Amino acid sequence: MSYRSVNNQKINIQASTWKTKMSGVGGPQFYGPPFAASCPGSSFVLFMSLVDSIFRNMPDVDDSYHRVKPKTRPDEIYDYIVVGGGAGGSTVAGRLAESEKYKILVIEAGTDEPTVMQVPALNLAFGNSNETSWGYKLDPEPVACRGSPQNRCAWSRAKMLGGCSSHHGLGYVRGVPRNYDDWEAAGNKGWSYKDVLPYFKKSEGNSEVGRLFSSRYHGTRGPMTIESYNYRPEILPDFFEAAKRAGFPISPDTNGEQFIGFSQIQGNMRKGVRVSCAKAFLRPHRNNPYLHVMLNSTATKIIINKDKVAVGVEFVYKKQYFTVMARKEVILAGGIVNTPQLLLLSGVGPKEDLDRVGIKQVHELPGVGKNLTDHVSVGVTLALKKLKNYNDLTWNAVQQYQKNRGGPLSAPGLTQLFGRFNSKYADKKGDNPDMLFMSYGFQAKCSRTGQEHELEDPEHPDAPKTIRISPTLLHPKSRGYISLRSKDPLEAPIIVANYLTESEDQERLLEAVRTLLRIFETTTLLKDKYGLELNKTTYGDCSTKHKFNSDGYWKCAMLYQTLPGEHQSSSCRMGPPSDRFAVVDNELRVYGIKNLRIADASVIPFPISGNTLATVVMVAEKAADFIKQK
Template sequence: MQSASQISMNQLLPLVLLLILGGSRADVNRLLLDQLNQVGLVNLLELATRPNVPRDLANYDFVVVGAGAAGCALAARLSENPQWTVALLEAGGVENIAHLTPVLAGYLQQTSSNWGYKSVPQKLSCLGMNNQECALPRGKVLGGTSSINYMIYNRGNRRDFDGWSAAGNPGWSYDEILPYFLRSENAQLQGLENSPYHNHSGPLSVEYVRFRSQLVDAFVEASVESGLPRTDYNGESQFGVSYVQATTLNGRRHSAYSAYIKPVRDLRSNLHIFTYARVTRILIDDATKSAYGVEFHYKNKPYTFKARKEVILSAGAFNSPQLLILSGIGPEDNLKAIGVPIVKELPVGRRLYDHMCHFGPTFVTNTTGQTTFTSRVTPTEVLSYLLAGNPATRLSSIGGVEALAFLKTPRSSLPKDWPDIELIMVAGSLASDEGTGLKLGANFKEEIYDRMYRELAQARQDHFTLLVMQFHPESVGRLWLRDRNSLGWPKIDPKYFAAEEDVEYLLDGIKASLRIMEMPAMQKIGARLLQRPTPGCEGHKFASDDYWRCSIRTLSYTLHHQVGTCRMGPESDPTAVVNHQLKVHGMRRLRVVDTSIIPVPPTAHTNAAAFMIGEKASDMIRSEWS
């Protein structure tokens, strides 16, 4: 008789092979992911927690809402004290083999592991998206967005954190937060073994992606030829170019759940993890302004958990502000409009920042077999990856991302060591999955794929894309609630490119990428700009400044970096929601611990910062309650 794990393996291999061998058929790919999610592969990967069934009115010392990077780190650290009981509530389920396979990152946004948020229709951006709605992926799974993102590990710039401290947030300078980045990290980075900027004993694996194409080698060499130094962008200086550092372990995604919760979940009876638990409201004593529990839904039934010490929101940049507003903490106008009694007036959701990038430019090359096409992955590679654990196959590619370059632009007024632009080198494009993954997850119009990328996919033409991302946008958006339905979605208006200057920074970044293409290393592989005008921009001369401005507003693409909706700052700051200890202003026993507290967009991909925030918050909480 077969064991459960053998059955899972027998189910798994035909499904994965189906994807590889039938990669050009969208229906086959969608079927694969649906089946992977249904199968779950519980025993094969030992990922699923033994499901905890909630007990109504149960008491815990700490109730943590949201199991993303910050929430998992926080729950794991607090539960190190055996005298404290910790409940970790997550609205989604558990990871499976699709989450752990980095090359499938582009597909995960179509699954139930993504909340599926979209912006309100934009007038100045996302013109290439259906209904001009920007897709805003956020993780709804144990691990949060760290389980569906592209696994890029980029902490930020020293000046980011020194700026937080100078703005009235003591304890958040670079020298004070670096130990928390280090505490979370288990770096396996060849050549950086003795770097003081990396640690080798933390729970979160960070490594260079082992699979590399010839395209990335040419890009790194050309970047150096253009004047960029080789750098460790998580080290002394960000400025320069580097192969990407990723949150992977031996070529598998290493999410917050895998790093922090899975190793301890069966060893700590004081840590209770609840999946599919949708929190709907914070319970607050109006007289004392103290949080004392939460209400949530589990299997369509309401439950209440009570917190003896604190309620901690780690639900992310959209869900944490939503829960505050539903609980009576937020802007007066929004609370009155939806009929929620005011507990504390605060500017929750009034500020929303994000990193917007341009999906391109794309370059074709004279190479063969280097671009990451899903349908190019061979059965041999699948078996080598799944059975032999080979970390250097194409399946280990983090959605095609292979290198990062950090640049200054001529218009910048920031110090030399503070980059304005990041170039993200991707060994592919929307053509890589033949329109079955990223196009759908990012909400791109069919016309964009048909006119720009379909021919590349059909010909399997080698090519790569440089995503151009701006680090310090001036545009500020907002989040609010349309009604008091606790199971509804917040309204999100990022207002991308409301500040015209943001477009100009991206234009400078595109020009910088074109200069890199002129370098000898790029000429050796025949790199040249894809001659496919962006739909809607045909009225401008191809590759002119106005053409690129049009393309920037059309091929707008976000990278999951929303911050600021529960902004950190002193009580004197009219834009602040939490103080430097992450306590909600004017409230007791209520904190927000996630990237929503980040005051301004950092020079970073925010996943690394989320781990740091969880680690630092755990020390602040332990210090207070010990």
């Protein structure tokens, strides 16, 4: 144990290593790699290690004693095997565990969620770490991602318990009613908005119902606590005022009656600490002897017998292969990449895809891995000329969070700013918005000293603070696919998003850019107070080929700096038997294979008008009910 001085205060520094903190069975553990490992150099180690130690010693943040203790060896047979411990897997397993008559195994490829990511402002700390993310690189894109090496955009899909609910920006945003009504109209009976709303409410424990939000749209007793952030950057209310002056509506509740407009969204958190699906649904059953969790375990095959019944799962843990059997069902919740990948590895999918890698087909299912979709964005960077680019991770901010879980670290910066609108291309009814604005800025990053005026980039002392608002296309026409690269289950699959391959998508995204810029062109409020200016980003050679801020400039920019929305879906879509590319029916059962079900974002039939987390939880809630009613 050593002592160092930070801002003239003597601080006890404990080692921050990814090892057991106390010996003895059931002692608390360190979860995740050292915080300093997320920083680019040794100059960050001292302060970041101090911050790491403080967070790891906050019981409600680290939550060591309440976490599920993983197994190191599975039993031979279970009632239900859930493949994937992410948002969908944690939810469905937790709901099944409410009945202690079921014996359940959760197989998760990653580790438990890192302590530091429970702090809202630090949600990006390990978003690209090999230990907590799959780190997928798309195969070369036909027209987009030109600013990435080999035209390969990256996807930061979580590889940890809780999945993306453990490392996303904490925004709790559902789709809009029309999305789900369209699902039912496409032949998915029981998935209209009136059918799914009770499931949204079932999972939600909203602490502000009756005060700021209506019980018509929100639940209060669910395990996933939803709250408003108790801190917001100073620019946020000024942005709302500027938007109002430009004629944009402001919504008090984007999940309620008025789902179009700018809004300060709520997050899945409890008193300033993240509430992931693992924390909400699995940890309450940590003492259930019939709920087993295997971490760092990668599923390699679904065991399907000659009668086309799913009877078990093969997986690898510490280089050893295990086969576990299921009495009742296997439930796939690996997400939009891993679920179709595992089906294909198991011989379920298009014959031509399986023949190409030498896997014997078990069942023809043309839609496996097809219809892949994602929201797509372009980043619009805005410079705040009157604010210097000071680091937001300060010692004072750490102390505020340590004292009452408040201050800048209790919110994910400007991510809480959300906007959803209709473009001129949207459905004339106006109930299916096709534009989204996602925001980034004022987020805590690696700090060297924690001093109040520490520059983020000392080599550029006069650089202003910047923010990024990303106009996003909600209903792209372009569709991609996922397929196997080889029969090796540990090799990353082929992923082609086909971003912006449909010319109409480019026109729609351009419209979203122009809609955003209208705010700053209509009023000088933000320019006068913050010195806000549109950054003259080069976007490769776009600024030399095209006049700045011209339509050609922005079309070039979206193909150069293509930003995945990280709201991927539909790679194993739900649909009626008449839909040739449907993979599951309206009870999420895989067509042609008995006792096999899917409960993740891959079943979403069409992209929704919002983030996917809340919808995935709803899907998993319905899956659990289908299973219990069987």
